[in-house]
Each structure stands twice: as structure tokens, then as C-alpha cells.
Amino acid sequence: MKSEQESIKRLIDDELAEMKFGRQEDVLERTFPRSWQARLSALWNRELRLPLLPIGLSCALLITITTAIQLKDVPGGRSEAPVPLNRELIEAGGNTYWSDEFEKAVGKDESNGQS
Amino acid sequence: MKVTVKVKHLVLFAVTVALVLTLLQLVVIPKVQLAQAQRQFENGTVGGKENLLHLIDTSSGDRKWALIRENMIENGSESIVYGYNVFIGSGSTQTQAVTTKQDAFVWSGEEKLPRLEAYVAGAPADGYLVRAAKQLALIYRTKGQWQEARTALELAEGRLQPGSESNKTALAFERAVLLKDEGKSQSSERLLQELIENRNPEDSYMNTKIARLLAQIWIEKGDIKSAHERISQELATFREQLKKDKEAFPEMGDFTSEDEEILTSMEAVLSKALSKGNVSPSIVSGEVKRNDGTPMVGVAVYLRESGAIYHSVIEGEPYQTVTDDEGRYRFEGVLPESYQLYLGLTYDQIDGWTWPVMYDDWIDIRGGEKIVKDVMLQPLIDVLTPINQKVIDTSAIRFEWTPVEDAAYYRLYGNITIENGSYGTLIRDGVEESFLDIPVDSLYAHTQGIAYKMVGDKSVVDPISLLGFANPDSRYSWYVEAYDAQNKLITRSNGYRLNEKSIKGLPFFYLKARTLNDADRLLLDDRFEEALIAYKNSYRADDKDSYSLKMIINIYEAQASMANKKSYDSVAIPYMERLALIDPTSNTLFKLFDFYDVRKDWQQVNKYYALIEKSGNGKVEPYVESRYASSLMNQGRLPESLEHFENAMENDPSHRFVGNFLATGLRLSGDFASAAISASRYMEHSPYDKDTPDWSELIKAMANEAKSTHERYVQALNQALDLYFRGEQSLIDDWLASANKPAIKAFVKALTEVK
Numbered sequence: 037m038k039s040e041q042e043s044i045k046r047l048i049d050d051e052l053a054e055m056k057f058g059r060q061e062d063v064l065e066r067t068f069p070r071s072w073q074a075r076l077s078a079l080w081n082r083e084l085r086l087p088l089l090p091i092g093l094s095c096a097l098l099i100t101i102t103t104a105i106q107l108k109d110v111p112g113g114r115s116e117a118p119v120p121l122n123r124e125l126i127e128a129g130g131n132t133y134w135s136d137e138f139e140k141a142v143g144k145d146e147s148n149g150q151s
Numbered sequence: 152m153k154v155t156v157k158v159k160h161l162v163l164f165a166v167t168v169a170l171v172l173t174l175l176q177l178v179v180i181p182k183v184q185l186a187q188a189q190r191q192f193e194n195g196t197v198g199g200k201e202n203l204l205h206l207i208d209t210s211s212g213d214r215k216w217a218l219i220r221e222n223m224i225e226n227g228s229e230s231i232v233y234g235y236n237v238f239i240g241s242g243s244t245q246t247q248a249v250t251t252k253q254d255a256f257v258w259s260g261e262e263k264l265p266r267l268e269a270y271v272a273g274a275p276a277d278g279y280l281v282r283a284a285k286q287l288a289l290i291y292r293t294k295g296q297w298q299e300a301r302t303a304l305e306l307a308e309g310r311l312q313p314g315s316e317s318n319k320t321a322l323a324f325e326r327a328v329l330l331k332d333e334g335k336s337q338s339s340e341r342l343l344q345e346l347i348e349n350r351n352p353e354d355s356y357m358n359t360k361i362a363r364l365l366a367q368i369w370i371e372k373g374d375i376k377s378a379h380e381r382i383s384q385e386l387a388t389f390r391e392q393l394k395k396d397k398e399a400f401p402e403m404g405d406f407t408s409e410d411e412e413i414l415t416s417m418e419a420v421l422s423k424a425l426s427k428g429n430v431s432p433s434i435v436s437g438e439v440k441r442n443d444g445t446p447m448v449g450v451a452v453y454l455r456e457s458g459a460i461y462h463s464v465i466e467g468e469p470y471q472t473v474t475d476d477e478g479r480y481r482f483e484g485v486l487p488e489s490y491q492l493y494l495g496l497t498y499d500q501i502d503g504w505t506w507p508v509m510y511d512d513w514i515d516i517r518g519g520e521k522i523v524k525d526v527m528l529q530p531l532i533d534v535l536t537p538i539n540q541k542v543i544d545t546s547a548i549r550f551e552w553t554p555v556e557d558a559a560y561y562r563l564y565g566n567i568t569i570e571n572g573s574y575g576t577l578i579r580d581g582v583e584e585s586f587l588d589i590p591v592d593s594l595y596a597h598t599q600g601i602a603y604k605m606v607g608d609k610s611v612v613d614p615i616s617l618l619g620f621a622n623p624d625s626r627y628s629w630y631v632e633a634y635d636a637q638n639k640l641i642t643r644s645n646g647y648r649l650n651e652k653s654i655k656g657l658p659f660f661y662l663k664a665r666t667l668n669d670a671d672r673l674l675l676d677d678r679f680e681e682a683l684i685a686y687k688n689s690y691r692a693d694d695k696d697s698y699s700l701k702m703i704i705n706i707y708e709a710q711a712s713m714a715n716k717k718s719y720d721s722v723a724i725p726y727m728e729r730l731a732l733i734d735p736t737s738n739t740l741f742k743l744f745d746f747y748d749v750r751k752d753w754q755q756v757n758k759y760y761a762l763i764e765k766s767g768n769g770k771v772e773p774y775v776e777s778r779y780a781s782s783l784m785n786q787g788r789l790p791e792s793l794e795h796f797e798n799a800m801e802n803d804p805s806h807r808f809v810g811n812f813l814a815t816g817l818r819l820s821g822d823f824a825s826a827a828i829s830a831s832r833y834m835e836h837s838p839y840d841k842d843t844p845d846w847s848e849l850i851k852a853m854a855n856e857a858k859s860t861h862e863r864y865v866q867a868l869n870q871a872l873d874l875y876f877r878g879e880q881s882l883i884d885d886w887l888a889s890a891n892k893p894a895i896k897a898f899v900k901a902l903t904e905v906k
Contacts, residue, residue: 080159088154095168102172103180125246129628129658130566130575130645132246141654142540 207266216274219266219283223258229285230466231451231473235495237647238464240455241512242491245463260290260449271303276310281318283307285325293449295475297333301326320346320357327364332472336368343368355392359385359410360467363417367469370421370432371484379421386414413467416458424486424518431519436481439474439494439526441504446478447528451495454514456488457836457843464493489836490514492524503653504528507640511804515834529642531653532631538656540626544663547590550578550629554585555641558633563587565594565620566628569602569613573628576600576619577738581770591664594620596697596730598705598738601712606677612709614674614682619705621671621698623663630658638802670702679706697733700726731759737766741775748778751878753786773803781811781905785878789815806833809846810905814898818872821865823854844901852894867892871899 069075124135133141184206207218228234238245267287274280284307291300308322323346330339343365350358362385366378389411397403424430435454439447454470470482470490491513494506506528514524535551537543550563561582566573576599579587602616615622630645648654667675670685683706689699707723724746731739740763747755760779764771771779780795796812812833813826820826830846837843857864871890874882883903890896 080157082158083155084158084161085153085155086161088152099168099172099175103175127572129573130564130630131658132647132649133654134649137650137654138657141651141657 204262204266216270219270219274220279223263223266224270224279224283224286227258227263227282227286229282229289231289231471232464232466232468232495234289234497235451236498237496237501238453238493239496239501239506239508240460240491240493241508242460242510260293263287264290268303271307271310276307276312276315278318280307280310281321284322288325288329292329292332293473297329300329304329316349317351317354317357320349320351320354324357324360324364327361331364331368336371340365340368353392355389356410359389359414363413363467363469366417366421367484370486373431375421375424375430375432375486379418379425382414382418382421386411386418389414409465409467413465413469416456417469419458420456420486420488423488427487427518430487432484432486433516433518433520433522434481434483435470435485435490435514435516435522435524436479437524437526439478439480440528442527442529446474446476447500448474448476448478450474450478450480450500452480452526453493453495454482454485454490455493456490457513458488460491460493464495485516487516487518489834490516492526494526498647498649501528501647502649503531503647505531505643505646507642509640509804511836513804513834513836517831531646531648532633532642532644533655534629534631534644534658535656537629537660538658540657540659540661542661542663543591545591546664547588548594548660548662549586549588550631551586552631552644555633557635558585558641559583559636560634561585561587562632562634564630564632565597566630567599567616567619568625568627569616570604571602574600574602574616575630578629580737581768591662592697593734594662595665596701596734598701598730598736601705601709611677612679612713614677614679617674617702617705617709618671619701620662621665623661623666626659626661628658629660670699674702674706679710682706694729695733697730700730700733704730731762735762735766737763737772737775740766744775744778748782751785753782756782773799774807777803777808777811780815781808784811784815784876787876789819793819800829800833805837806835807837808905809833809835810844810902813846813850814872814875814902818869818876821869823850823857826850827854842904844904846901849894849898849901853898856892856894864892868895868898871895875899875902 065071065074066078069078125132126135126138127133128138184202187202203218203222207215207222210218236246263286267283267290270283271280271287274283284303287303288300291297291303304322304326308319311319311322323342327339327342327346330336330342343361346361347365350361352358362381366381369375369378369381393406393408393411397406439450439452441447450473452472452474453464453468455464455468470485472480472482474480492508506526508526514522516522532555533553535553536549552561555561560580562580563578563582564575565578566575576597578594578597579589597619599619600616602613603610604613605611615625618625620627630643632643633641635641644658668689670682670689673685674682683703686699686702686706690696690703693699703726704723707720707726711720711723724743727739727743727746731743740759744756744759744763747759756779760775760782763775776795776799780792780799783789783792783795786792793812793815796808796815800806800809800812809830813830816829817823817826827847827850830850835843835846853864853868857868867890871886874886880903883899887896887900
């Protein structure tokens with residue numbers, strides 16, 4: 037057994053005889069960082085495990101709110117009673133009315149029933 | 152679910168999100184806003200307006216200028232005339248749209264001011280800059296900020312490139328106008344002289360404006376002669392240029408220009424003033440207020456001479472201004488003429504209010520006067536009942552309205568709807584309370600005017616107008632006017648009611664106490680003859696049927712009107728006399744008076760005048776009294792005639808019968824001096840007739856002609872007047888052909904036109 041193991045070891049040693057490990061310092065630097073670059077790099081490459089759902093949702097929410105606020109800033113976006121601009125003046129009963137106001141007044145009056 | 156992610160990827164993701172948000176903020180959202188603004192703009196909502204302002208304020212550079220240009224400057228107004236919706240004068244009310252584009256926004260001064268200021272300071276220097284500066288100056292002017300107004304014009308003038316001389320002149324001219332209106336006439340004159348030195352002879356539009364302003368400054372200084380010379384010269388140059396233009400462009404045809412019209416009328420007024428000798432110009436000023444004393448700021452005021460009021464208010468009105476922050480206005484350099492005051496108001500200013508200006512409200516300028524003419528707007532009277540389409544099926548109707556303080560009496564009018572609109576008719580005069588109870592039958596028997604309708608290409612009497620208040624299917628309306636003890640209008644119920652608050656009750660009602668009968672239905676089918684027979688049958692069966700009696704008279708009247716006859720056939724008279732017995736209203740009585748007056752049946756004329764006096768409790772319309780005075784003149788009862796004329800002259804501001812009054816006075820006294828005083832006191836006004844006689848001049852001419860041979864001259868005049876009083880046109884014509892006293896001839900000729 038032993039001789040078998042030894043022979044395999046020898047074989048490996050022979051095969052790996054060309055390879056040399058020369059970055060011990062790098063490894064040590066990464067494992068126990070001392071310089072600020074090394075620390076930054078460690079931070080930069082640090083892996084985080086994040087819950088996808090809450091984060092995705094909050095991002096979507098943020099974008100929606102921002103957009104909504106932006107559009108709400110436009111005064112016309114508020115719900116106001118619209119007043120038609122291209123109104124017509126009409127003369128009725130000696131008075132001058134806006135046609136829409138007049139029709140509204142006549143309509144209100146008729147829905148109240150004629151007295 | 153969890154995901155494993157490196158910090159660097161997380162940061163990268165955050166940066167991307169931030170970039171997207173920025174992109175959204177700067178590009179996408181403004182685009183959406185613009186689309187939204189435009190959509191609201193197209194739908195025509197007020198929100199769109201605020202939206203647009205927000206857009207203008209948040210954008211910059213070319214985009215900002217384009218927004219201001221397209222939405223504000225293009226539809227804005229550079230003249231006092233175009234910023235107002237309603238023009239009210241003595242005889243007319245006229246409404247106009249403020250913008251040329253139907254769906255464009257109407258901006259207030261406050262909305263325009265900061266945006267136009269930015270535009271004038273930073274936008275490209277082109278024609279729009281000139282317009283923006285003029286509009287900005289007009290806003291400042293309306294606020295009484297003269298210095299700011301001029302600065303805006305100067306700023307724009309300075310920014311214009313060399314080569315745009317006509318634009319620079321236009322801006323400098325506006326500055327001259329501001330200087331003059333502010334009372335700095337000397338500076339204005341200096342500036343105008345500079346402009347004249349550098350003038351472009353082909354720009355007749357601008358040259359005319361400069362000449363007019365300069366002439367106006369000279370008139371204010373009292374130098375009418377120079378003003379007249381300048382205007383005459385300008386008019387000649389203008390006509391010459393126009394002739395050249397017409398030769399070069401035959402397609403101009405008989406084109407007439409507003410400028411020429413203004414110059415012509417100015418020339419006429421100036422030469423008239425010159426011919427009167429040393430006439431000094433007058434000042435007309437006043438305040439425009441609401442009845443609670445609130446001054447009305449920024450109201451346009453125009454002083455319009457009688458020869459110019461037949462047309463609507465134009466940009467080149469010679470006397471135009473805007474009230475200051477205390478509601479004051481002032482016109483200097485007003486030449487002797489008859490004028491009327493006109494106001495330019497916005498819808499907001501007139502909504503729910505009225506200016507109680509009366510027909511024939513004249514300002515007669517004779518020279519060297521300081522006339523104060525204040526204007527007070529009054530709130531409209533509210534109608535209380537019947538309103539909101541109330542159906543009246545009872546035998547009486549009560550009209551009621553809110554009482555007016557200081558009202559001595561009210562006039563109640565009804566409106567009758569016809570095919571093409573409606574027309575008003577006086578229901579009752581002299582109502583002392585703020586209500587009136589009338590039997591519905593008297594409304595049914597009420598006689599009113601005749602309206603026409605088109606049948607094919609023929610115009611025939613509209614039978615609905617003959618039915619008057621007796622049509623149960625018709626919707627009627629009513630209004631009321633309040634007068635003080637001096638017969639001056641205080642306020643009225645009809646006017647501009649443009650929002651829910653001012654609309655209140657709608658003055659509409661139905662009269663359904665009767666139904667249409669067979670005769671009415673025949674009439675509505677335009678079968679006048681058959682209807683007439685049917686009404687006569689009803690009246691024969693019941694001689695208390697005042698409605699049928701009225702309809703018989705109405706049909707006779709309509710037939711006379713369609714046949715173009717001035718008076719009715721005598722067949723109608725017996726019916727009319729019976730109606731006068733049952734329902735002695737001044738309207739019916741005057742028709743009989745008129746009928747007999749034309750036929751010179753003096754006994755009947757005097758009888759019906761006495762009845763008219765009685766029906767009005769001694770109060771007679773000045774026109775009717777003038778007609779009676781003229782009749783007395785024709786009857787040869789001169790002292791009585793004179794008395795009635797004197798009374799009528801005081802009450803009728805048009806003084807349309809002043810010629811007869813002067814003739815009667817002259818025949819009685821032969822005194823030219825007192826006739827001249829009366830002629831100057833009671834100037835005749837008929838604005839739509841260009842040949843209104845100047846009675847003062849006619850009297851003056853006779854006095855001059857009479858000088859050496861006064862007694863013989865008066866004899867000749869008396870003979871001519873006696874002929875005129877007898878009213879035989881052929882005799883007057885013969886005399887006119889043979890007479891050799893030109894001044895008497897002119898006077899008698901003018902008399903024959905009195906009506």
C-alpha cells in the first residue's frame with residue numbers, strides 16, 4: 037500500500053515539478069487585508085444575499101411614487117370642474133348668458149318640475 | 152426567494168436606476184406634461200391654461216419663446232380696443248371676442264406680464280418682439296405704470312437690429328402716445344418731430360398716425376389752425392398715395408380705408424371749429440365707479456363724435472383712454488361737436504352689472520368748457536316672479552322684482568319670441584311699486600309691434616307677432632327698468648348674467664289661461680283674410696271681446712304694413728276707436744292721433760291728444776308732445792305750440808323737432824338773437840343721418856342777411872314760414888324756386904326735413 041501511495045506521490049511530484057506557488061502574499065493580503073485598496077476591493081466584491089421580493093417591490097414603488105408626484109405637480113392634473121373655453125354667448129329673455137350656463141340653469145329648472 | 156449579488160453589481164444597478172429616473176425627470180415627464188397640457192387645451196378646460204403657464208415657466212430657451220409666442224403674443228392685443236369684450240354706448244351694446252383664434256386662451260394682465268417681460272428681454276429680435284413690447288406696454292399703461300411701459304418699449308427698440316427701421320418707428324410712436332397720454336405733451340411732440348424727420352414716405356399708415364397724434368397735441372394746446380393744416384395736408388397726401396396704389400393695383404377697386412375715414416372726419420370737425428372763429432378746445436373728464444363707490448380700474452373709455460357712432464368702436468378712435476387706479480379718465484383738446492361716451496368692459500367687469508346710459512345721452516361741446524361726466528355702474532335688478540318657466544293659468548298675473556332705492560317709477564316690458572329672435576314691448580309705464588298685478592285679459596288684448604318672417608324669398612308678417620301674449624305655446628320673458636323722479640334710468644333687470652350667481656331666476660313664463668281658437672289657427676296658417684272674418688264674427692257676437700277687437704286691428708295694421716302704407720285704411724278706424732273706449736292706452740290713442748293729424752282733422756287731433764294726456768296722468772312722451780306742438784303750429788295756434796315745444800325740448804335729448812320750435816319762435820318774435828340762443832341750447836342729434844342741419848349756422852346766416860333791411864326781411868321770412876305752417880308741399884316748392892333770400896331758403900328747406 038505504502039509503496040503504491042509513494043509511487044503515486046512520486047508521480048505527482050514529477051508531474052507538478054514544473055509548477056511553483058509564488059502568490060502567497062496575495063493570498064495573505066486577500067485573507068487578511070491590510071491596505072485600503074485591498075479593503076475596498078474586498079468590500080467591492082463582497083457577496084450579499086438579498087431577498088428579491090421586498091427589494092423589487094420597494095423599487096417599483098419608488099418609481100411609481102416619483103412619477104406620480106411629478107405628474108401631480110402639473111396643476112391641470114388635479115380634478116377641477118372643467119370650464120369650456122369655446123363658449124358661446126346667447127341672448128335670451130333680454131339677458132346675455134353663456135350658452136352652457138344657460139342650459140344648465142334651464143335644465144335644473146325643468147328637473148325641479150314646473151311650478 | 153433570495154438572490155446572491157456582489158456589492159459592485161448592486162452599485163451598478165443603483166446607478167442605472169438613478170440614470171433612468173433622471174431621464175424620466177428631464178425628458179419623459181415633460182413630454183407627458185406637454186401632451187397632457189395639449190390634450191386639455193384641445194378639450195378646452197381651464198386646467199389647460201394653468202398647465203400651459205407652468206410649462207412656460209419651467210421651460211427655457213427657444214422652447215419657452217415659442218410657447219409664449221404661440222399662446223400669448225399671437226392672440227394678444229396691442230390696442231385699447233381689442234382687450235375688451237363688451238362696448239356699451241348710448242344707443243348700442245356690442246360684444247366681441249377678445250382673441251382672433253376661437254379656442255385660444257384669454258390671459259389676464261397678471262398672467263401675461265412676467266412672461267412678456269422675459270420675452271422682451273431675451274427672445275429673438277423680430278416682429279414678435281415688437282408685438283410683445285407693445286402688449287407689455289399696454290398692460291403697464293392700464294396699471295398706470297407709465298415709466299415701466301416706456302422702458303419696455305425702449306428695451307425692445309434697443310434690441311432690434313439695424314435695418315428694421317419701420318419696427319423701431321412703430322415702437323417709438325407708441326412711446327409718443329404714452330408720453331402724450333401721461334400729459335408730457337412737449338416730450339411727445341419732440342419725439343414725433345424726430346420721427347417725421349426720418350419718415351419713410353411710403354409708410355402712409357404710420358405717417359397718418361404720426362400726423363394725427365401731432366394734430367391732437369396741437370389741438371390740446373389750442374392751435375387749431377396748425378392742426379387743421381397738418382391734417383388737410385396728410386389727407387391730401389394719403390389720397391394721392393391711395394390713388395397711385397389703385398392705379399398700380401386695379402384689383403383694389405373702390406377700397407376705402409379706416410385711416411382715410413378718420414382723417415376725413417377729423418378734417419371736418421377741425422374746419423368746422425375754425426369756421427366758428429376763436430374756439431378753444433374743451434376737457435371732458437370723469438370717474439367710472441360702481442354704485443358702492445368702488446373705482447373701476449382699467450376700463451376703456453371712448454369719446455365718439457356724432458358722425459362716427461354709426462360704426463363700431465375701432466382701433467383709430469380719436470379719443471380713447473383707460474381709467475387709472477382710481478377709475479378716472481380725461482380727454483383734453485376736445486373740439487366743439489356732439490359726442491357720446493362709450494365704455495369698453497371685460498365680461499368680468501360687466502357680469503351682473505349695467506351702465507344705465509340712456510338713448511340720446513349726448514355731450515354737446517360748444518368750446519372752452521370743462522365737462523365732468525361720471526359713470527356709475529349699477530347692479531342688475533333681480534326678477535322675482537314669474538320666473539323659471541312658470542305657467543300662468545289664472546286670470547291675473549303678478550310681476551315682482553327687487554325694489555330699487557330712489558326709484559320713482561318702473562317700466563315693465565315683455566319679450567315676445569318670434570321665428571328669428573324676440574322683441575320687447577312696453578307692458579306698463581309709471582309703475583310705482585316693485586310689483587304689478589295685471590289681468591291676463593289685458594295682456595291678451597295688448598297691442599305690440601309687427602315682426603316679419605321669410606316665406607320662400609318673400610318677407611311676410613309673422614302671425615305669431617300679431618298674437619302677442621295670446622299664444623299659449625309661446626315662451627315669454629320680461630324685464631323691468633327703474634327711473635328716478637327726473638326720468639333718468641337708474642338700473643334694469645336685463646343685462647349680462649354670466650355665472651351661476653348672476654343668473655338667478657330666469658325671467659321666463661307661459662300664459663296658458665286661454666287656448667287657441669279657430670280664428671287664431673287660421674292666422675297661424677298665414678290665412679289673414681279668413682282670420683279677419685272669423686275675428687269680426689266673434690266680435691259681433693260679443694262686443695266685450697277686446698281680444699278679437701285687437702286682432703282685427705292687428706290684421707288691418709299688418710295688411711297696411713305689407714302694402715307699404717304709412718297709415719291704416721280708414722276701415723280700421725272704427726275698430727280702433729272702440730278699442731280706445733275699452734282700453735284707452737297711449738299706444739292706441741296715439742295711432743288715432745296720428746291718423747287724424749295726417750288728414751288735418753284738427754278737432755279729432757285735439758281730442759285724442761287730450762285723451763293721451765289723461766291716460767298718462769298728464770305725462771306725455773316728448774315725441775308725442777312734439778308731434779302735438781307741430782300740429783298746433785300747423786293749426787296756426789303758435790303761442791300754445793311754443794309752450795309745448797319748450798316742454799318737449801327739455802325732455803327730448805335728440806331735439807329732433809328743434810327746427811319747428813325755432814320757426815314758431817321766429818314767427819312770433821322775429822328775434823334772431825333769442826332764436827340763436829335756443830338753437831345752440833337744443834342742438835339736433837340724429838347720428839345716423841349725415842345731413843343733420845346746424846340750426847345755429849342757419850339762424851346766424853339769416854341774421855347776417857337781414858342786417859340792413861331787418862323789417863322787410865322779417866316780413867319775407869314770415870311769409871315763407873306761413874307757407875310752411877300750412878303744410879302744402881307744392882306751395883313751398885314754388886316759393887323755394889322763386890325766392891331770392893338764400894338764408895331763408897336754406898332755413899325753410901331744412902324745415903321741410905323735420906320729422
